Amino acid sequence: MEHIIIIGGGGAGAALAHDLTLRGFEVSLFEKGELTSGTTGRHHGLLHSGARYAVHDRAAAVECIEENHILRTIAPQALEQNDGLFVALSRDDEEYGKSLLDACRSSGIDAKRLSAAEARALEPALTPDIRGALQVSDATMDAWRLAMYFFATARRNGAALHPFCEVQGIDIRAGRVTGVEVCDYKTGKTKTVKGDMVINAAGAWAGRVAALAGIDVPIQPGPGVLVAVEGRVTNMVINRMHPAGEGDIIVPQRGLSILGTSLWLADDPEDISPPKEHVDRITALCARMVPAVGEAVVRSVWSAARPLIRDAEASSPQQISRTFECYDHKVIHDVEGIVSLLGGKATTVRAMAEKTADLICRKTGREVSCRTRTTPLIPWRSFFSDEPGDESSRSAP
Amino acid sequence: MKRKIRLKIRRHRPGSKTKPRFETFSLTIDEDSSVLDALEMILAEQDPTLMFRRSCHHSSCGTCGMIINGEERLACITRVSQFEERTITLEPLSGFPLLGDLAVDMVPFHEDIDERWDYLRDAEDLGGTKLPEGIERFERFENCIECGCCVSVCPVTGRDKPFMGPAVLAALNRELQKVEGEKIQPLLDQAGSERGERLCNRTLACSRVCPTAVYPARHIMELRVRLRGKEAGAGEEEEEEE
Numbered sequence: 308m309e310h311i312i313i314i315g316g317g318g319a320g321a322a323l324a325h326d327l328t329l330r331g332f333e334v335s336l337f338e339k340g341e342l343t344s345g346t347t348g349r350h351h352g353l354l355h356s357g358a359r360y361a362v363h364d365r366a367a368a369v370e371c372i373e374e375n376h377i378l379r380t381i382a383p384q385a386l387e388q389n390d391g392l393f394v395a396l397s398r399d400d401e402e403y404g405k406s407l408l409d410a411c412r413s414s415g416i417d418a419k420r421l422s423a424a425e426a427r428a429l430e431p432a433l434t435p436d437i438r439g440a441l442q443v444s445d446a447t448m449d450a451w452r453l454a455m456y457f458f459a460t461a462r463r464n465g466a467a468l469h470p471f472c473e474v475q476g477i478d479i480r481a482g483r484v485t486g487v488e489v490c491d492y493k494t495g496k497t498k499t500v501k502g503d504m505v506i507n508a509a510g511a512w513a514g515r516v517a518a519l520a521g522i523d524v525p526i527q528p529g530p531g532v533l534v535a536v537e538g539r540v541t542n543m544v545i546n547r548m549h550p551a552g553e554g555d556i557i558v559p560q561r562g563l564s565i566l567g568t569s570l571w572l573a574d575d576p577e578d579i580s581p582p583k584e585h586v587d588r589i590t591a592l593c594a595r596m597v598p599a600v601g602e603a604v605v606r607s608v609w610s611a612a613r614p615l616i617r618d619a620e621a622s623s624p625q626q627i628s629r630t631f632e633c634y635d636h637k638v639i640h641d642v643e644g645i646v647s648l649l650g651g652k653a654t655t656v657r658a659m660a661e662k663t664a665d666l667i668c669r670k671t672g673r674e675v676s677c678r679t680r681t682t683p684l685i686p687w688r689s690f691f692s693d694e695p696g697d698e699s700s701r702s703a704p
Numbered sequence: 705m706k707r708k709i710r711l712k713i714r715r716h717r718p719g720s721k722t723k724p725r726f727e728t729f730s731l732t733i734d735e736d737s738s739v740l741d742a743l744e745m746i747l748a749e750q751d752p753t754l755m756f757r758r759s760c761h762h763s764s765c766g767t768c769g770m771i772i773n774g775e776e777r778l779a780c781i782t783r784v785s786q787f788e789e790r791t792i793t794l795e796p797l798s799g800f801p802l803l804g805d806l807a808v809d810m811v812p813f814h815e816d817i818d819e820r821w822d823y824l825r826d827a828e829d830l831g832g833t834k835l836p837e838g839i840e841r842f843e844r845f846e847n848c849i850e851c852g853c854c855v856s857v858c859p860v861t862g863r864d865k866p867f868m869g870p871a872v873l874a875a876l877n878r879e880l881q882k883v884e885g886e887k888i889q890p891l892l893d894q895a896g897s898e899r900g901e902r903l904c905n906r907t908l909a910c911s912r913v914c915p916t917a918v919y920p921a922r923h924i925m926e927l928r929v930r931l932r933g934k935e936a937g938a939g940e941e942e943e944e945e946e
Contacts, residue, residue: 542830
């Protein structure tokens with residue numbers, strides 16, 4: 308079978324390596340740092356029900372609820388499955404709630420209306436000021452362990468995974484990609500790896516990777532600030548019942564509560580230091596929903612760059628769709644053998660991989676259907692307890 | 705407020721002819737920054753070859769454990785301003801094979817942990833009077849993030865005795881609290897084996913450095929009580945086994 312080279316060891320690369328090995332392809336994956344050291348690991352840990360997108364981004368909402376159901380069955384130990392609430396604090400929120408309920412139902416998201424008293428019986432830390440709530444199937448994910456489930460399974464099925472190996476060049480001969488130039492930071496050596504197709508799964512770094520092939524892709528890093536505070540004050544995910552905005556989500560995880568988030572547009576996915584005013588604003592806004600988080604000790608502050616697809620039409624960054632696209636650069640740039648996987652989010656990595664692998668099958672003339680919807684993943688711990696195969700031999704032509 | 709600091713980092717590549725050495729990087733960074741932020745700044749601006757592990761940036765993944773100024777900590781929740789001195793010394797965790805610089809191979813950590821051990825537990829009671837429709841009980845992940853800090857600091861693991869270490873025993877004790885029937889004895893056998901609880905010398909260093917309040921030493925104590933009770937109360941069974 309064809310040798311597919313994946314650039315980027317985040318959630319998308321992990322899910323793609325899994326999908327392609329199940330379909331019988333030979334797979335090598337290169338990540339310049341540790342696996343999931345880019346956007347995936349910095350993710351706030353929300354497994355979306357899709358409700359956050361239901362009103363303004365139906366495509367993303369439908370993707371989320373489908374993937375939500377799938378991940379619960381294939382990787383249960385990477386999730387705290389406690390559901391989520393959207394809480395209304397104002398009359399405007401209540402108005403938005405009406406369209407939210409309709410939009411959820413038409414997107415296939417099970418949403419249940421709760422009175423303020425009912426919501427506070429579930430989560431007593433909610434402010435007494437809430438006016439009502441919707442219960443949806445949000446959950447908490449361990450962003451690292453979920454990705455490692457995919458990596459563990461892909462590797463057991465034969466994928467060669469290469470962390471700390473940066474792709475520094477993409478080789479093109481006569482309009483066709485032939486392989487990549489890789490620097491292995493573990494040895495300091497650079498080598499050529501030949502492959503039949505290269506997949507750019509570098510997330511917010513996809514622009515940099517595509518540039519190695521002389522291609523411009525419409526990716527826009529969209530960083531946001533996250534604040535982890537001490538203390539688990541709710542068991543359910545708490546969202547503000549309003550149009551996607553700032554400081555409107557609290558994700559409990561272990562003994563912490565993760566407050567999010569803000570959004571600005573950046574040019575460099577690595578120049579994303581959290582602005583102090585964002586931290587204060589997010590904390591204050593989240594404390595309006597759950598007052599205890601405003602008083603809690605801050606454990607960590609960081610930011611994560613969302614891989615947004617550039618959209619000149621969007622009225623604000625929050626309105627940019629969170630769905631994903633596969634770009635076949637043969638069609639757009641007349642370069643054969645390279646595909647970019649752009650956009651998307653942690654909840655939908657499996658679907659992103661399915662669509663990309665379908666495209667790879669079409670391009671290679673293989674008729675193999677996707678099996679990742681129902682194949683249980685192997686627990687992340689086996690990534691470390693498995694004897695890895697001879698990975699160096701796989702990356703040689 | 706900005707702060708001028710120096711990171712003194714142990715550099716080494718296994719298999720290379722160059723001996724391990726310390727390299728010092730100077731940088732100016734926001735005083736609220738973590739040691740991990742400082743490492744990422746060096747990676748982006750000074751040395752793209754620097755190796756360290758990182759992912760979540762808030763102490764839930766467990767990848768950025770390292771020895772910071774002589775003690776096992778997570779780089780992501782250690783602030784550069786929490787030390788009086790301006791030079792912060794970074795070394796990889798001990799007792800693990802080195803991948804390069806500050807990155808170690810976590811394979812030995814998982815050697816004695818069964819991948820099927822349950823990583824979820826009942827969530828603490830937050831005072832709610834009802835459960836949401838469709839939810840039987842609130843669950844959450846275990847506290848242990850498998851970072852390796854306790855294994856690195858333990859004075860017994862990695863020395864001459866093949867101690868399975870504090871993280872395995874803590875995970876084993878948590879699993880014991882969740883299983884029933886015939887699943888109990890194999891776990892007790894593992895805890896009571898020649899590589900188990902008996903090798904712990906009660907230094908309590910594991911509990912001191914644990915970044916997520918697992919307190920492995922307490923789990924080892926619970927196992928010890930449980931194993932001794934069994935020995936005292938089941939002499940005949942033991943004779944039968946022999």
